[in-house]
Amino acid sequence: MARDYYGILGVDQNATDAEIKKAYRRLARKYHPDVNDTDEAAEKFREISVAQEVLLDPRKRSIVDRGGDPMEQGQAVGGGAGGFGFGDIFEAFFGEGGTTGGGPRSRVQPGNDALLRTTISLAEAFSGTRKDVTVDTAVICEHCHGTGSESESKPVTCDECGGQGQVQQVQQSFLGNIMTTTSCPKCSGFGEIITDPCQKCGSQGRVRSRRDISVKIPAGIVGGMRIRMAGQGEVGHGGGPAGDLYVEVETETHPVFVREGDNLHLKVNVPMYDAALGTAVEVENLAGETTTIDIPAGTQPEEEIVLKGEGMPRLRREGAGDMVAHVQVVVPTDLTKEQRRGLEELRDSHEGAAFVEEEAGQDEGFFSRLRDRFRR
Structure with a gap:
């Protein structure tokens, strides 16, 4: 305890x-x-x-x-x-x-x-x-x-202070004689030698x-x-x-994991198409074993995937923390003509388009993430 x-x-x-x-x-x-x-x-x-x-x-x-x-x-x-x-x-x-x-x-x-x-x-x-x-x-x-x-x-008993460990001295000053008590220099205050x-x-x-x-x-x-x-x-x-x-x-710092309490955090870069279709990523955990992180279809950028009990063991307690994978969706920049044509067909077949979220100003979580980004 x-x-x-x-x-x-x-x-x-x-x-x-x-x-x-x-x-x-x-x-x-x-x-x-x-x-x-x-x-x-x-x-x-x-x-x-x-x-x-x-x-x-x-x-x-x-x-x-x-x-x-x-x-x-x-x-x-x-x-x-x-x-x-x-x-x-x-x-x-x-x-x-x-x-x-x-x-x-x-x-x-x-x-x-x-x-x-x-x-x-x-x-x-x-x-x-x-x-x-x-x-x-x-x-x-x-x-x-x-x-x-x-x-x-x-x-043996110190003959300078008689075993007291201290000696008294009289010093003269403009106020008169002053009696001071100091540690015995012969026995260093122990009273014995x-x-x-x-x-x-x-x-x-x-x-x-x-x-x-x-x-x-x-x-x-x-x-x-x-x-x-x-x-x-x-x-x-x-x-x-x-x-x-x-x-x-x-x-020491670890190349993959960042510890926070009993939890382990890591970043997982997922291509855009894998985030849309779903995939799985393997990572070597701190025990040297392979852990599989399942990325479900439709995973959004900055989404967190929690693997319960895969973190650090709890000191002096039962159980372990969690492993938290922070998903970073990677958007391709160099597309071939065929890839671009395929994405255009996907866009044309998908309902909806880019829009400005009108109630974002009321989302405290949005501004919290924004502040965190500027602190990095």
């Missing part, structure tokens, strides 16, 4: 970007790891951060409004991943920046999410596929097993590594959606739990 991103942030579907950011900051003050270090809070903070990212991205928000979930496995799970820097933290607490206080930072921190993109063909989106991708992220340091210590010993840093990771507990993984791409996926791979993102500082990896999938 698609997640309720509006409900996660407590806003309605018509919320503006400013309202979404305000709701995020309100919840971040409650669930950010610096103020709430429980596992439940960490998961909630990740959840509201993803919700804000989705709703501030017009393309992903449109997927949500259509009932989809751009961040779920197989939904596309379609624009950045949820990494959070100090600027994000300050904005979450103060809106436009500020300073935080109160105790040392945890050395073991959850990792950021990671994002990569891959491109598939429309045929692969139709049938589903597996894609091998190369990921370059932080992974746990195998030399120290994430401890950051060469001997894997525990850190690793006395024998790991030679491979430099006490970070993680190193950069490139690895290949296989991504399962479900049938019916829409370009711009993302596939979420839990725990495949960046390992956190101090060997903290890894974030998630999001694979954003784009689809």
Whole structure:
């Protein structure tokens, strides 16, 4: 089931970007790891951060409004991943920046999410596929097993800040002496020091590594959606739990078909005489099989012929969309004498002649098609 991103942030579907950011900051003050270090809070903070990212991205928000979930496995799970820097933290607490206080930072921190993109063909989106991708992220340091210590010993309390992670300084100004609190420069705000840093990771507990993984791409996926791979993102500082990896999938253009939702559209050029008498056209569908499009006698220009269930499979639902053939009637320009004589005989035997439609001005559909033609 698609997640309720509006409900996660407590806003309605018509919320503006400013309202979404305000709701995020309100919840971040409650669930950010610096103020709430429980596992439940960490998961909630990740959840509201993803919700804000989705709703501030017009393309992903449109997927949500259509009932989809751009961040779920197989939904596309379609624009950045949820990494959070100090600027994000300050904005979450103060809106436009500020300073935080109160105790040392945890050395073991959850990792950021990671994002990569891959491109598939429309045929692969139709049938589903597996894609091998190369990921370059932080992974746990195998030399120290994430401890950051060469001997894997525990850190010791910082003698500069006494384990507080902060130091106070008195600065003179024209207003007098001002007391300021800053992060401890010796322990970088952790309140503890690793006395024998790991030679491979430099006490970070993680190193950069490139690895290949296989991504399962479900049938019916829409370009711009993302596939979420839990725990495949960046390992956190101090060997903290890894974030998630999001694979954003784009689809290539197809020489015959244009996708619109779950439907596939194509143009079929039909000679004038075939449109009058009827014919059949064969086309290779995205499964590599032959589909026959029957053109009934008397087919008119720009008429649409719908083949039910011949379109894209519906993602995470039963059934498939339709294949829609747009008929373009082709009028011959180079006629032989015999062909011209035959058409003249047909015209002479047919009742009616060219005329101006008097009520065309009241036909909204006519003007809609006219506007579409000028936009091309």
